[in-house]
Amino acid sequence: MAAPIHFWFDFSSPYSYLVNEWIDALAARHARTVERHAVLLGVTFQVAELKSPVSHPLKREYSMRDFARSARFEGLPIRMPQTFPLPTQNAARVFWWQHDTVSPQAAADWARAAFRAVFTRGVLINEPAALKALAAESGLDADAAEAVWNDPRWKARLKSECDAAVAGGMFGAPWIVVDGEPFWGNDRKVQIERWLSQGPF
Amino acid sequence: MAAPIHFWFDFSSPYSYLVNEWIDALAARHARTVERHAVLLGVTFQVAELKSPVSHPLKREYSMRDFARSARFEGLPIRMPQTFPLPTQNAARVFWWQHDTVSPQAAADWARAAFRAVFTRGVLINEPAALKALAAESGLDADAAEAVWNDPRWKARLKSECDAAVAGGMFGAPWIVVDGEPFWGNDRKVQIERWLSQGPF
Numbered sequence: 001m002a003a004p005i006h007f008w009f010d011f012s013s014p015y016s017y018l019v020n021e022w023i024d025a026l027a028a029r030h031a032r033t034v035e036r037h038a039v040l041l042g043v044t045f046q047v048a049e050l051k052s053p054v055s056h057p058l059k060r061e062y063s064m065r066d067f068a069r070s071a072r073f074e075g076l077p078i079r080m081p082q083t084f085p086l087p088t089q090n091a092a093r094v095f096w097w098q099h100d101t102v103s104p105q106a107a108a109d110w111a112r113a114a115f116r117a118v119f120t121r122g123v124l125i126n127e128p129a130a131l132k133a134l135a136a137e138s139g140l141d142a143d144a145a146e147a148v149w150n151d152p153r154w155k156a157r158l159k160s161e162c163d164a165a166v167a168g169g170m171f172g173a174p175w176i177v178v179d180g181e182p183f184w185g186n187d188r189k190v191q192i193e194r195w196l197s198q199g200p201f
Numbered sequence: 202m203a204a205p206i207h208f209w210f211d212f213s214s215p216y217s218y219l220v221n222e223w224i225d226a227l228a229a230r231h232a233r234t235v236e237r238h239a240v241l242l243g244v245t246f247q248v249a250e251l252k253s254p255v256s257h258p259l260k261r262e263y264s265m266r267d268f269a270r271s272a273r274f275e276g277l278p279i280r281m282p283q284t285f286p287l288p289t290q291n292a293a294r295v296f297w298w299q300h301d302t303v304s305p306q307a308a309a310d311w312a313r314a315a316f317r318a319v320f321t322r323g324v325l326i327n328e329p330a331a332l333k334a335l336a337a338e339s340g341l342d343a344d345a346a347e348a349v350w351n352d353p354r355w356k357a358r359l360k361s362e363c364d365a366a367v368a369g370g371m372f373g374a375p376w377i378v379v380d381g382e383p384f385w386g387n388d389r390k391v392q393i394e395r396w397l398s399q400g401p402f
Contacts (some may be wrong), residue, residue: 047258049258056220057372058249059249061370062385066385070392073391100367171259182263191271
């Protein structure tokens, strides 16, 4: 089987939410699998000397408009959380805990639950109580999840993935890598689809 | 006839070059016209507290790769100029001179010539000698063109367009406005096409 499609994201990225809803069907169409990587945009932004698009005058207004329009274009619901962007390190540690101790599929299930919670219900996953409730709702042990996000082991696990993201050139999300070729953004879907079906162009 | 499609750009923007090669056919498909606006990204970047994508670590490498890949994806030639980004105020003043004293079509012809010179032949249009040569090659009076770009009247004309760009929310290029709806980037073509054919979504 061909190499997996690598999908790097931050749970606070609305364009990553849109890609998360699409990428499994993409992979199936091309007999590939998806390897998800939850990381922190704060880390990649710092290395790249960037800030969130909504931290910039003019770009903020456009981005908020484009998040919603891009979701509507794809027929997906979207509702921006009241805090945006929001810190996601705890949700990301839960992702890696599920990934390493249960399975990549369990981590993917958590990713979908977390993205949908943030971007369709406005759940503030930076708040411990809200994140515990989401964990319980998703069939996880909420107390264990809380212990995980305070555990140096899972902090280190997330940090090593963030280091790998930077080493791979990631500066924004979603960051999708197909056979070594990087694609940034929800708006590279058509290029990715052609790359997978016809090879490098 | 429906309102024109407004296309705002800087001659130093490779994604604007790609849109420039596409937008007239788009307009024809939807019984629209195109109104081009040559402006300066330096002005919009300053207001939006942004820098060129190639000024950022990590993003620079990706952007250079993506410029070329996006051109190949569309079957268009591309060759990046040795100086990039490059100052384009003189070329933009020539654009407005042609626009106001000859016709919007003459300005569009100049825009195509300038974009192709920069991005397929690596012509450094920031250098007066090169820009004069390009003007002559394009059928313009090269000495008159040089007088134009040193003339306060045409400096003021360009400045007022830059002010209008910022007032309209523009922070990057290409910036395309359809019936008041702004679209940023070469990667919003599919959304623009749907907006034109089916109306707002």
